[in-house]
Amino acid sequence: MAARKISSLLSSSATSLGRFSSWGRRINSFSTAAAAIDEPIHPSIQIDHTQLLINGQFIDAASGRTFPTIDPRTGDVIARVAEGDLEDINRAVAAARKAFDEGPWPKMTAYERSRIMLRFADLLEKHTGEVAKLETWDNGKPYEQAAKIEIPMVVRMFRYYAGWADKIHGFTVPADGQHHVQTLHEPYGVCGLIIPWNFPLLLYSWKVGPALACGNTVVLKTAEQTPLSAIYVSKLFHEAGLPPGVLNVVSGFGPTAGAALSSHMDVNKLSFTGSTATGKIVLALAAKSNLKPVTLELGGKSPFIVCKDADVDKAVELAHSALFFNQGQCCCAGSRTLVHESVYDEFVEKAKARALKRVVGDPFKTGIEQGPQV
Secondary structure (H helix, E strand, O other), X not given: XXXXXXXXXXXXXXXXXXXXXXXXXXXXXXXXXXXXXXXXXXXXXXXXXXXXEEOOXXXXXXXXXXXXXXXXXXXXXXXXXXXXXXXXXXXXXXXXXXXXXXXXXXXOXXXXXXXXXXXXXXXXXXXXXXXXXXXXXXXXXXXXXXXXXXXXXXXXXXXXXXXXXXXXXXXEEXXXXXXXXXXXXXXXXXXXXEOOOOOHHHHHHHHHHHHHHOOOEEEEEEXXXXXXXXXXXXXXXXXXXXXXXXXXXXXXXXXXXXXXXXXXXXXXXXXXXXXXXXXXXXXXXXXXXXXXXXXXXXXXXXXEEEOOOOOHHHHHHHHHHHHHHHHHOOOOOOOEEEEOOOOHHHHHHHHHHHHHOOOEOOOOOOOOOEOOOO
């Protein structure tokens, strides 16, 4: 019960601190560090691409429909993005299938694939500022977090997976009698990847990176809340030399584009990160279609345990970071705080004081710890 009370206290603080009503006038002073702000900072980046990326080309949705992607600070429309659905998923899967069956990507040496991925990582590193601005504008996370932590991690992830490309191999297995036994690792084929809104590019790297390193082709369905950064970096990937059709990006909604990708008969492998409820639907659709293998990363309820001999000040800071990082929008956030009764009262008092000191404001401003909630 005590742990639930602490989690409730911290979670309600996170929710209150992150929501801005009447942004253009004043932020409510939930935090001692909060201050009046006249207007939100406008990022210095131009949005050039809002279409679907299929077979190496930016194209409109087959229906011609678009949907708004919203600045979570203000509720204003940042841009209108092509709304993909069943027909667009079919076009993207067809492009990925042709690229896998007939294109150079799975046939080129693993070393050549790794070189393209490394060039992409270099381009991404060069454009860190622009990419971080898009991530903050569309998602609301602090710019300093995006630019100094997340985008460098994405760069590192692609370099890591590029390094694996030519180190994936089978085994020769000892056998009784006059037999030769060996295993061979081969790419699945067309991989359907569905990413969430809380860490758009980190999840992009964790899914697209290994899929491409192994020689697969990809259809990526972005989160409707945060489609912009994936479109931007996928353009960079093609500038790095990625062949057409290898990486296709479809923006859209779960019940239409997501469901079409999950149930597609020509998708060989599916990976989804998101809620447990949606994960069940994705798994069922995959099973009812071609029984494609599915990897799910779903929501958790991660415990943070404070023992009686813990350094309480350090524990408070770690618990605060575990829960509040990325506005608390993490599948592995420390959302259950279990504290030994001998230090419980001290911990609660200090945890509350630390939460009230959290610096809330425009995520583009230096020193801000928390921007808006999505």
